[in-house]
Amino acid sequence: MATGEESTIDLSRLPFGPGDHALLVKTLGEGEVQAQLNTLGATRVHETAIAGVWWVTHCNADDEVMVEFIEITRCPAIMLTPQDDLQEGVEALRTRLLNAE
Amino acid sequence: MADETLLDVLTKRGISRRAFLKFCAAATSLMALPPSMASAVAEALMQARRPSVIWLSFQECTGCTESLTRSHSPTLESLIFDAISLDYHETLIAAAGSAAEAARENAMKEAYGKYLLLVDGSVSTKDGGIYSTVAGKTNLETLKEAAAGAAAIVAVGTCSSFGGLPHANPNPTGAVPVSDIIKNKPIINVPGCPPIPVVITGVLTYYLTFGTLPELDDLGRPKAFYGESIHDRCYRRPFYDQGKFAKSFDDEGARNGWCLFELGCKGPITHNACATTKWNQGTSFPIQSGHGCLGCSEPNFWDAGSFYQALSTPIQPVTAALGIGVAAAAAAGIGVALANRSTKADAKAHHQTVTTNDLEK
Numbered sequence: 001m002a003t004g005e006e007s008t009i010d011l012s013r014l015p016f017g018p019g020d021h022a023l024l025v026k027t028l029g030e031g032e033v034q035a036q037l038n039t040l041g042a043t044r045v046h047e048t049a050i051a052g053v054w055w056v057t058h059c060n061a062d063d064e065v066m067v068e069f070i071e072i073t074r075c076p077a078i079m080l081t082p083q084d085d086l087q088e089g090v091e092a093l094r095t096r097l098l099n100a101e
Numbered sequence: 102m103a104d105e106t107l108l109d110v111l112t113k114r115g116i117s118r119r120a121f122l123k124f125c126a127a128a129t130s131l132m133a134l135p136p137s138m139a140s141a142v143a144e145a146l147m148q149a150r151r152p153s154v155i156w157l158s159f160q161e162c163t164g165c166t167e168s169l170t171r172s173h174s175p176t177l178e179s180l181i182f183d184a185i186s187l188d189y190h191e192t193l194i195a196a197a198g199s200a201a202e203a204a205r206e207n208a209m210k211e212a213y214g215k216y217l218l219l220v221d222g223s224v225s226t227k228d229g230g231i232y233s234t235v236a237g238k239t240n241l242e243t244l245k246e247a248a249a250g251a252a253a254i255v256a257v258g259t260c261s262s263f264g265g266l267p268h269a270n271p272n273p274t275g276a277v278p279v280s281d282i283i284k285n286k287p288i289i290n291v292p293g294c295p296p297i298p299v300v301i302t303g304v305l306t307y308y309l310t311f312g313t314l315p316e317l318d319d320l321g322r323p324k325a326f327y328g329e330s331i332h333d334r335c336y337r338r339p340f341y342d343q344g345k346f347a348k349s350f351d352d353e354g355a356r357n358g359w360c361l362f363e364l365g366c367k368g369p370i371t372h373n374a375c376a377t378t379k380w381n382q383g384t385s386f387p388i389q390s391g392h393g394c395l396g397c398s399e400p401n402f403w404d405a406g407s408f409y410q411a412l413s414t415p416i417q418p419v420t421a422a423l424g425i426g427v428a429a430a431a432a433a434g435i436g437v438a439l440a441n442r443s444t445k446a447d448a449k450a451h452h453q454t455v456t457t458n459d460l461e462k
Contacts, residue, residue, distance in 0.1 A: 008136035015376045017336030018358075018389065039120035058123055064382060067130040078126070082118040 011068040028053060028070075037078060041066075045076055121146075128310065131303045133325035133374070145310045152309065153212035154219060155205065157247055159240040160233045160267045160276055161222025165258035168295035169302070202236055209250050217308060218251035220244065220279050223260040223267045227275025244282055253287045253314060254279060257301055259397055262290035262321070269403035280321065287314050290321040294397035297378055300326045320400070322372065331368035331394050334376035337361070355391060365409040366393030373398040 011021075029049030037043040041060040048055055054071045056078065069076075081089075116124070125143040129136060158166070209216065222240070225232040230241035248254060256279045259265040267276035280288050291304050304323055307315045315323040332338065340346070340360040347355035347364055360366070368376075371394050375386040387394055393409075396402040 010130050010136050012130055012383065013133070013377055015334040015336045020336070037119060037123070039117050040123055043123060058127055066127045069126070069136060078119060078122055082122075085118055 006071070006073040008072070009070040011070065025055075028055065035079060043078065045079060128306050131299055132307045132310070132315070133303060133323075133378075142310055145312075149310055149312065152252070153208055153216040154305075155208060155216050155247060155251075156219040156221075157240075157243060159220065159222030159224050159244070159261065160274065161258065161260050162266075163221075164295040165221040165260075165301075168293075168298045169257070209247065213250040215252050216250065217305075218247050218254045219257055219305075220254060220261045221257045223264050223276035223278060224282055225267070225274040226277050226282075227273070230275075232274035241282065244279065248283045248286055251286055253289065253308065254283060255289045255291060255304060255308075256280065256321075257291050258296055259292040259294045259400075259402070262292040263400035265294065266403055268401075288321055289314055289317065289323060292320075292322060292327075292398040293373055294395075294402075296398070297326075297374055297380060299378060300374055318372070322398075326374045326378075327372040327398065329372065331371050331373060331376050331388070335368055335388060336376070337388060350391070358391075361388060361391070361393040363411050364393050365407060365411060367396030367399075367402070367405070367408075367412065368394040369412060371396040371399055371402075 016024075031047035031049050031051065033045075033047040035045040037045065041058075041063065043059065044057045046055055047053070052072060052074065054073060054076050056069045056071055056076050058066045058068070060066050071077075122139075122143065125139050125146060126136070128146070129139040129142045132142075134142065156166075222233075224230065224240050224244055226241060230239035233240045235243065256262040260267060260276075261279045264272075264276050264278045264281075267274055268278075278290075280290070289304060289308075291301055293300065300323075303326065304315065307323070307325075315325055318324050318327060320327075332341070335341075337358060337360050340358070341362060345354060345357075345359040346362055347359045349355070350364065355361075355364075362368075366388065368388065375394070376388070379386045379389070395408050396405060399405075
């Protein structure tokens, strides 16, 4: 907490036995935030009942889980608007306003 | 076509920046790299060029090709394979006969010195290699020809990595691995009978991303996937440590999910990613399904003694027991799994070195 150091755990690197994954989900629980990213399939993000511990599940277009991470962070990086998208956003807004008249 | 970068390919498909990050996160995991490397992977993928890939099949059962085409994360795989330009694969291409051969020769000529050569199946060498031929040419000759222009070779499966089943006693065709024939090219061995699908694609992704070979062990296997033994990552390890073994299939111990060491499990001497990555979209692996590991990613596993007799060299005395009750074993399993991540170095210090004497004839 002092250094603001973030960390990510790749869940596919852990040797889960039967029932272990469900136990982990239950132990961490759910917090206030749920989000979904829709690109290349859905990515579901939620903050667990432990503040700062986020669960990120990347699914493909067939809704199969590709990879899952537990991220220790104030907000998972994938949620933030990419820097380069911002300029494009300004231009997109300009175009929309022009076309709205 | 072969000169586009991977990012060009993705952009053409309308992939957003977040989607690219998602792709990189999944690719990083696929390559068994730590998540902190995702940005390095992204950098590398932005510049990566599409290599031409030639796949040759020799004395094989096609299980490795089957394994690869059953890879999960189809979106990820299809993106990768759209990116790699698979120019020749006998089973998968539509052309046949001389048209197919012409396609291969063309691909090899155009990308001479730069293509990635994938091989499954062992190579027959007895009597000039006459026991396995395609289009009238021995596999031996085809391999030498194809290897000459390859940037690197990936031996997919135990047959091409170590000789596999054809190599087993009495080896009537004089079957040998690729590394016995080709000595002047970098070779990555991706063994397993078959290899885990995402291990195959993970290795290919690594080469595609970084243009170099991943770190290999002394048998030429990528350490990221083959660096640990099944035993070291097995979720049934607490039972081994407590001396709780199934004595026969479907006995009470077996039904309680106890260790399969006494039923011949070769987990302690086998290196592969089965215990963590598992099979069929992470569903299960042999031990989880109640059968001991066969050791299929190690050399000479077919000749290494019965699959059902215990290894003769125990790692620790089997009478050693920790005081954890069976009821707590499930919780202990995940506790051990999580603890393993950080205390693996400590755990390793307590292990006896396992010799491979029982694998040698």
